[in-house]
Amino acid sequence: MKVLTQLAENNRSWARRISQINPKFFPTLAAQQAPEYLWIGCSDSRVPANEIVGLLPGELFVHRNIANLVVHTDLNCLSVVQYSIEVLKVKHVIVCGHYRCGGVKAAMGNTQFGLIDNWLRNIKDLYAQHRAEVDSIHDPDARLDRLCELNVARQVSNLCHTSIVQSAWRNGQDLMIHGWIYGLHDGLIHDLGFYVSSVDQIPDLYRVVPAPAPQPVNAKVKKGAGAAART
Ligand code: CO
Secondary structure: OHHHHHHHHHHHHHHHHHHHHOOOHHHHHHHOOOOOEEEEEEOOOOOOHHHHOOOOOOOEEEEEEOOOOOOOOOHHHHHHHHHHHHHOOOOEEEEEEEOOOHHHHHHHOOOOOOOHHHHHHHHHHHHHHOHHHHHOOOOHHHHHHHHHHHHHHHHHHHHHOOHHHHHHHHOOOOOEEEEEEEOOOOOOEEEEEEEEOOHHHOOHHHOOOOOOOOOOOHHHHHHHHHHHHHO
């Protein structure tokens, strides 16, 4: 197809351009990756992670899904989080939502879109919890944008409540979780002011405490020895 041919040509000229600037760029990257950041963002084609923060291949580990959700039963997202934190040792995880998110907008309405409605239920539940605040905003776009912000806040919390993140903190790993939101209209990122870097910053109820170590096997032997002494 002509369209796909164009994409292949784009790719060749992109690779050539980078290799001309740094001939060792691709061979070095092929040997290893050491990104400092994990990006969890929306699949929206207008929010390309690397481009909007000016990072090259190898510098940003990326997970994207519709409406940038961190769901505790989503093995895909949790696998990305686990691998990037435990193996790659990223130092920052950025949950980046965006204003006017179509997924968030759909969750605020009643139109049926199919399978995706199940995914968006996570946001509908969030909307239900914050309905009074969100619906008090008169302008429909501003109302949607406020729920987009609340959605980022919730996903930051969900991330901090995982045993993966909390284990990293307990092990003394340098790891900070951030919540950002991107403006489609101006291309700018707004920091929502979340800087979570320790278990102390999350509510008691969500703290994961490691289970006590199992009893050593020789405890049973001692019990047996006591019984023998009584006879
Ligand atoms: Co979106």
